[in-house]
Amino acid sequence: MTERAKTSARTEVGRRPTVVVYDPVPGDWSWAPEIAILATRGVDLNVPADAAASDVAIRTADAVIVTGVGRLDAKRVTSLERCVGILCYSTGTDKVDGPAAATAGIPIGNVPDYCTEEVSDHALALLLAAQRRLLPLANATAAGAWPAGDRSLTGSIRRLRGQTLGVAGAGRIGRLVARKARGFGFRTIAYDPFLSVTDDPGFPLVDRDEMFRTADAIVVCAAYTRGAPALVDREALALVKPGLILVNVARGGHVDERALAEALGDGRVAVAALDVRTLEPPDAAVDPLAGLPNVILTPHVAATSRDAIDDLHRLAAESILALLETGGRIPRAG
Template sequence: MAPRVLISDELSTAAVQIFKDRGLEVDYQPKLGKDKDALLAVIGQYDGLAIRSATKATEKLIAAAANLKVIGRAGIGVDNVDIPAASKKGIIVMNTPFGNSITTAEHAIALMLAVARQIPEANASTHAGKWEKSRFMGVELTGKTLGVIGAGNIGGIVCDRARGLKMKVVAYDPFLGEEKAAQMGVEKVELDALLARADFITLHVPLTDQTRNILGREAIAKLKPGVRIVNCARGGLVDEAALAEALRSGHVAGAAFDVFAVEPATESPLFGLPNVVVTPHLGASTTEAQENVALQVAEQMSDYLLTGAVTNALNMPSVTAEEAKVMGPWIRLAGHLGNFVGQMTDEPIKAINVLYDGITAGMNHAALNCAVIAGILRRANPDVNLVSAPVIARERGIHVSTTRQDQSGMFEGYIKVTVVTDARERSVAGTVFSDGKPRFIQIKGITVDAEIGANMVYTTNEDVPGIIGALGRTMGENGVNIANFTLGRSHRGGEAIAILYVDDPVPEGVLDQLRRTGMFQQVKALAFDMA
C-alpha cells in the first residue's frame, strides 16, 4: 500500500501534484488544521502530515498519530510542532529553512525604503485628495550607514542588497569572522559601535535569551539621533514600548515592523504613530516563496516515505537505517561535544577540527560533523539543524576539518572537538561507554570521566584547597541541589576544573556570587538537551 499523506493547511497545488507523481496517496484538506477535534479523529490514518502554521502538532495529536512517520513544515518556524513528543515517538520533523530567505530580505529592504520616504502616509494622504508635497520630506539611502544585527543567511542577503543601494554596511554578529566580513564587503563592529553609527538598523537574528530585547531601553538610548529601525526577523527583539517613546520624542526618526512581540498583533505601542510602517508578518508572503517551500517539503517527505532519505530534519541526522543503529549514541555525543564548546565560546569561531579515533574513524563523518556543528551553532541559532548547520558554518566563514587516526588510547574510540578563534583554541573529547551513554573524557587537555546532564555548572581554577567548600557552600546557601560532582586537574597545584550536576538551571546571581570569591578563573552554566 502506498504511503498516505495529509495536507491540513493551505499549500500549493503543485506540491499536491508532486506527492501524486511520486506515487503517494494524498488528501488535501486545507481547512482541517484549524479544527483540532476533526484532525485528531483522522490523523491515525496517515504516514505523513504536511503543514504550514495553522495546524498545531501537539503532544495530544502526536499521541493519536498511530502510523505517522514524518511531519513536514513548509517554512522554517516549527513553534507549532511538539518536537520532543515527535522524537520520542520516532516521527521525523522536517522544515524548509532556506525557501524564504530572499523574500524576507527583500521585504526588509522594501520597509526601509518605505519608512525613509514615508510612502504609506503619503499614499493615504494623496488618496484622500490632499496634495501635501512639503509634508513628506524623506531621506536618501545612498551614502547612509546601515547597521545589520545578524549577518547570517537573510542578513547576508540584506547586506548585499544594501551595498547595491550604495549604503555603507556595518554588521554585528558574534559569529561573523573578519575574513568573512571582508568577503561580504561589510565592516564587522561591536553592538555599541553599530548603535552609535547607524542611520538605519535592520535585525536578522532568532529570538533567544541572548537576543531578547537586544534593542531594549538602554540600547535605544545609545542610538544615533534620527535613526530608523526595521524588524522583519522576530517579535521580542525590540522593546516596543521603549521604541514608541523614542519615536514620539524624535530620538528615533522612524520604524518599520513586520513582526511583533504578540501575534496576531491587534494592538502595539507602535500602532498609530505617524512615523511607523507596519505589516502583518509578510516577510515570507510572496508567490515565489510560498511555492518554493511547498515544493521542497513535498519532495523531502516523498523521499523519506519512499526511500528513507532524510533531508532538513530537525530531530534526526541524515544517515541510512543501517548506520543509525550503530551511530545513534555517537551522534548524540557529537552534538553534546559541539554544544559544550559552543556554550563556552563567546568570540567568533574561525575553524572547527573534529578528530575521530579508533572505531569512529570509519563512521559516517558527514553526519557526525553535522551534529558537532549544529551543537556549536545552536547557542546563537536555536533553529539550526543537522542539515542546515554546515551551510550556516560556510556562510559564516568557519572552516571545518576532519582528522582520522587509529586507536590511540584506552578507549575503543572517541571524538575530540577543537574550536579555533583569534584568541584561543578550546577542545573537549568524549566517548560512548558500553551502556550507550556518552561521556566527556577530556576537557582543556585535563582527563575527566564526566557524564552529561541537562543542567551543569563548569568552573576552572588553580588546584588549591577550599574550592569544593566554596562551591558547596554557595550552592547550599542559595538552595541549589547538587546531584553529582566531577573533578579533574592537570597536575598537583596546576590547572583544575569542576563540573557540578544540578537539578535546575542555576540563577546568574548565584554564578556571580561564585565569581566574586576570586577563587575561580571561569564560572559557566551549561545546558544540554537530553531528549
C-alpha cells in the first residue's frame, strides 16, 4: 500500500468509497453498467454535470475515471487529496499528466483490450476507402454524376496485392492490422522503436526512414506520449514515394498537419485518412487540412462498436475496483 493509501485509509471506517468521472462524455452516454458493478462492492460512482463540477468533485475522490473529453493536467492531479488510482477510459494514458501522477504516487490505469478488433477494422476501412477513392467517387455519384470514366478520380487507383504497407506501432492493434492487411495481399513491415523483433515473420521490423522510403501506404497505430515529436513530420514526408496513402488511428500528435497539407498538395501523399486530429474537434479557421479534397476524416470513432462499448463498461469497472483494492479502499475480492 502506498503512503497516500496508508495515510487516508485511517478515515475509511463507515464511509463508502467514491469514484468520480472527470469531465464526463457529452450526449447520451450511460454509466449505468459501471454504477451497477461498483455498487456490488460498496462503491459509489459520481458523474458531475460538467467540467467545473468535476474539478470540485475529484479533490475528495478515492479514484478518478478520465474520459477522452477532458485532460487531468498537473494542477488537477496535485489537487487530488484522497485518490489512490486514476483510470483512463481508453487504451491510451495521454489524458493524464504522467509525471505529476508519479510524483503524487498515484498509479494510472487504462483499458487496453476492449477495442483491438474495432481499431484494426477501422484502419483497414480507411485504408481501403483511400486506396479505392471511395469518398470522391461516392460523392460524385450521389450528386448525379456517373464518374466511371473520370480518370482524375480513377486513374490513381492501384491493385492492393503486392503493395507494401508500413505499420507504425507493432503492439496489439498494429499486429492485427498487419495480419488483416495480408489477407488483401499487402506485404507488411513494422516500425516500432520499443521492439527489437516481432513474433510474426511476415511483419519484419525496419527503421523509420526505411518505412517511409519503401511503403506504398502507412497506418499509424502507435502509442503516443504527449509532447513527443511528430512521427510523420517534414523529414519523414520528404522520403516517401509519390502517392503515399496515410492512415492514422492512433493520436493526432503523431502527425505534423501543416507538413501533411503540403505533401497532400504536391502529390507526395495521395490521400490522408485520419480518425484523430491534433485538435479535436478541429477549428476550421486554422485547420491546415480543412477543405482538402484528398482527406478522409472520421471523428475519433475507430474504437467504437456496440460490442466494444459493452466490454469497455465491464473492463473499466473491473479495473477501477482493482485500483481501489490496491489502494486499500476496499477489501480484495475472493
